[in-house]
Amino acid sequence: MTVDARRNGSTFRRRAAIAGGTLILLALAAILGPLLYDTDPNVLDLSRAAEAPGAAHPLGTDESGRDVLGRLLAGGRVSLAVGFAAVACSALLGVSLGAVAGLGGRRVDGIIMRLTDAVMSVPALFLIITTLALFGTSVVGLVIAIGCTSWMGLARLVRAELLSIREQTFVEAARALGTRSSSLLLRHALPHLLPSVLVNLTFGVGAAILTESALSFIGLGIQPPAASWGNMLTNAQSYLYASPWLALYPGVMIVITVVAVNILGDALRDAAEPTEF
Amino acid sequence: MTAFLLRRAAHALTVIFVVCTVTFVLVHLAPGGPAVLADPKLSSEEQAAIEERLGLDRPVVMQYGLWMARVARGDLGESFLYEVPNRRAIGERLPNTALLAGTALALSVLLGIPLGLWSAFKRGGWVDRVVSGLAFVAMAVPTFWLAIGAIFVFAIAIPVFPAGGASAAGEAGGLIDRLRHLVMPAIVLAAVTTAELLRYMRSSAQTALHQPFVRVVRGKGVQERIVAWRHVLRTALIPVITALGIQLPRLIGGAAITETVFAWPGLGRLGVQAALGRDYPLVMAITLFVSAAVVIVNLLMDLLYLWIDPRIRLEA
Numbered sequence: 001m002t003v004d005a006r007r008n009g010s011t012f013r014r015r016a017a018i019a020g021g022t023l024i025l026l027a028l029a030a031i032l033g034p035l036l037y038d039t040d041p042n043v044l045d046l047s048r049a050a051e052a053p054g055a056a057h058p059l060g061t062d063e064s065g066r067d068v069l070g071r072l073l074a075g076g077r078v079s080l081a082v083g084f085a086a087v088a089c090s091a092l093l094g095v096s097l098g099a100v101a102g103l104g105g106r107r108v109d110g111i112i113m114r115l116t117d118a119v120m121s122v123p124a125l126f127l128i129i130t131t132l133a134l135f136g137t138s139v140v141g142l143v144i145a146i147g148c149t150s151w152m153g154l155a156r157l158v159r160a161e162l163l164s165i166r167e168q169t170f171v172e173a174a175r176a177l178g179t180r181s182s183s184l185l186l187r188h189a190l191p192h193l194l195p196s197v198l199v200n201l202t203f204g205v206g207a208a209i210l211t212e213s214a215l216s217f218i219g220l221g222i223q224p225p226a227a228s229w230g231n232m233l234t235n236a237q238s239y240l241y242a243s244p245w246l247a248l249y250p251g252v253m254i255v256i257t258v259v260a261v262n263i264l265g266d267a268l269r270d271a272a273e274p275t276e277f
Numbered sequence: 278m279t280a281f282l283l284r285r286a287a288h289a290l291t292v293i294f295v296v297c298t299v300t301f302v303l304v305h306l307a308p309g310g311p312a313v314l315a316d317p318k319l320s321s322e323e324q325a326a327i328e329e330r331l332g333l334d335r336p337v338v339m340q341y342g343l344w345m346a347r348v349a350r351g352d353l354g355e356s357f358l359y360e361v362p363n364r365r366a367i368g369e370r371l372p373n374t375a376l377l378a379g380t381a382l383a384l385s386v387l388l389g390i391p392l393g394l395w396s397a398f399k400r401g402g403w404v405d406r407v408v409s410g411l412a413f414v415a416m417a418v419p420t421f422w423l424a425i426g427a428i429f430v431f432a433i434a435i436p437v438f439p440a441g442g443a444s445a446a447g448e449a450g451g452l453i454d455r456l457r458h459l460v461m462p463a464i465v466l467a468a469v470t471t472a473e474l475l476r477y478m479r480s481s482a483q484t485a486l487h488q489p490f491v492r493v494v495r496g497k498g499v500q501e502r503i504v505a506w507r508h509v510l511r512t513a514l515i516p517v518i519t520a521l522g523i524q525l526p527r528l529i530g531g532a533a534i535t536e537t538v539f540a541w542p543g544l545g546r547l548g549v550q551a552a553l554g555r556d557y558p559l560v561m562a563i564t565l566f567v568s569a570a571v572v573i574v575n576l577l578m579d580l581l582y583l584w585i586d587p588r589i590r591l592e593a
Contacts, residue, residue: 117288118295120523121572125530126548126564130300133552133560134307210419214534217421218549233422237538240429247429251422258417 016267022260026253030080033073041070042225052245062232062246063239072249075227080257082143082222083209087201089147090154090208095197097151098158099185102166113159116152124149125214132220142221146211154200158193165189195272202265206258213254229254281589285579289572296568300561301344305337353562358554363562367544373443374543378532380463382525385470390510390517393478397486397513398505409479412472420531424465424538431461441540462539470528477520482513514585522575529571 034041043066053060059068101112128145135141165171165188174188215221216230224231229250236247335343347354353363396405432440438461439445445454485491486509494508495501533545540546544563551559583590 114288114291115295118292121292121526121575122296122568123526123529123533123564123571125533126567127299129533129548129552130560130564131303133555133557134303136308206417210417213419214421217419218534218537219553220549230419233425237425237428240425241433244429244433247422247425251419251425254419254422255414255417259414262413262417 012267012270015263019260019263019267022256023264026076026257026260027080029073030076034070034077037070037073041067041074041227043067052243059249060243060245063235063243068232068246068249071227071232072229072253075229075232075250076253078139078222078226078228079209079212079230079254082139082146082212082228083205085143086146086150086208086212087204089143090151090204091197091201093147094151094154095158098155099162101155102159102162103181103185109159112155116155119149120152125211128211128215129220132215137220137223139222142212142215146208150204150207150211154197154204157196157200161193161196162189165192195268199265199269199272202261202268206261206265209254209258209261213250278583278590281582282579285576289576292572293569296565297345297348298341300565301341304557304561348565353565354558356551356556356559356562358551358556358559363559366547366559367563367566370542370544370547373541374532374536374545376459377462377466377536377541377543378528380459381466381470381532382528384463384467385474385524385528386521388467389471389474390478390514393475393517394482394505394510394513396475396479397482397509398501400483405479408475412475415468415472418468420465420469420534421538423468424462424535427461427465428538441538443542458541462535462541465539466528466531466535469531470524473524474517474520477517478513481516482509485509485512488512511585515582518578518581518585522578525575525578526571529567 059072062068062071097112097116101109101116104112127149131145131148132141171184171188174184179188212221212228213230213233216228217233219231219234222228222231224234232250233247236250239246351364353367355361356363356366359366392404392408396402396408399405428440431438439458443455443458445458490512491504491509494504499508529545532543533549535541536543536546537549544567548560548563548567550556551563
């Protein structure tokens with residue numbers, strides 16, 4: 001290892017640590033924040049609408065007089081929860097479809113991969129808004145809709161890894177020793193898959209948070225009065241002239257979260273496959 | 278070459294078939310079933326008449342066949358919010374979306390590819406560091422928030438561009454006026470795609486740079502500029518075109534958001550409004566149309582492979 005590479009390695013580890021720390025802080029704020037900061041984020045007070053930050057309301061109030069800090073904390077809870085749940089949903093779909101395609105023989109593989117290609121070439125946002133319009137907007141519906149339109153990359157990854165693992169000698173050895181295919185998958189293939197799946201899922205969390213915020217912003221995601229970082233910005237545009245700070249906080253929170261998630265993803269990828277030249 | 282083109286065309290048809298099927302299944306799974314497609318304002322007799330017209334009393338397999346036949350004829354139903362055929366509603370908005378998405382796509386390609394190539398050649402240089410940093414942030418910024426920020430800075434704080442719309446109110450708008458309205462939405466929409474293309478181009482050009490043919494070309498004393506633009510660019514573009522195909526559906530999704538913020542009268546904004554207004558036939562018609570359009574544009578982009586990759590052109 002050259003001196004240069006070692007220095008890069010340590011700055012990288014530092015960056016990953018900062019990103020991880022930021023995420024832990026955000027998660028703590030989302031979980032504990034609403035308990036510690038005892039202000040109802042949904043109470044309307046039109047007499048104190050759109051106030052600048054002050055003693056009673058540390059970050060000011062929104063256009064309906066609701067406390068912005070309280071809504072940021074409550075919204076963070078929703079945005080992070082939806083992001084993680086949607087990724088769990090897409091992980092379930094992606095890993096199982098990818099595993100079936102990778103292990104199921106040519107016919108099954110062909111069908112699943114054509115389906116994957118098809119879903120990948122369709123604008124997901126339009127599929128999601130169609131689904132939400134037909135089934136109505138609910139948190140569960142939102143999670144499922146995002147999950148069902150984001151599993152494709154993972155399915156391809158799992159399939160490709162399984163196809164290459166199948167050819168390796170350690171699998172041949174295990175098979176020769178009479179290992180059943182189920183335990184072959186769980187004990188031998190899965191540990192090999194885990195790093196790249198984890199990297200993929202990490203980036204998925206960022207993407208899911210972005211999708212949720214966009215849907216909530218246009219009014220098809222989290223429904224008011226419940227707060228999410230996305231729907232806090234729905235009305236911000238109309239008050240941009242009078243109180244631009246309302247548009248600032250939720251956006252900054254989204255950017256910080258997604259940047260932290262993506263840095264972590266990059267760090268995990270470098271740790272999983274150290275093939276940078 | 279023929280085999281390649283046939284394979285891609287078959288893929289396009291499969292995608293369109295899958296989208297039609299998924300839409301059909303969604304409608305039948307939705308609470309209330311396909312009857313939601315009827316106008317909620319109708320009386321029960323009128324509704325019964327519509328159900329008969331839609332053939333809801335027939336077996337599902339037959340309904341599926343009828344649905345596919347209707348879509349194949351280009352019959353996309355009727356919007357009950359605007360009370361016009363969906364085809365007409367889509368036709369009116371299509372030019373605006375094509376203009377916005379086309380401009381954004383052109384911007385991303387013209388910025389992302391040269392900058393990515395530059396970053397790969399001058400790796401670790403200041404251009405590489407600045408551009409990579411910007412790209413990293415651009416991928417984490419929600420499109421709608423970038424749009425709001427752009428409006429705040431360039432329409433409110435320093436009013437140089439209009440805050441929304443496709444042309445000045447009342448007038449048909451001259452070319453300059455249309456361009457002034459196009460600048461902000463196009464740049465905002467292009468941001469993510471540019472960042473993605475740049476990252477793909479950078480890593481793909483880096484891989485190409487380390488291939489033996491580059492050493493041979495350099496060894497022959499070819500100028501570095503020509504090494505980059507003639508030899509590395511061409512090889513590195515192959516995976517980037519694949520990435521472009523994956524980015525296209527995302528760009529169109531982003532267009533829906535961008536159009537909504539900038540009140541740009543395009544298909545995406547129409548779709549969002551239709552979804553909010555529970556205008557199911559219109560939402561579905563737009564989804565079907567946009568998906569088909571993306572697939573067809575992707576098919577046309579596949580022709581780029583023929584130009585760029587001689588291995589496909591020369592394939593028997």
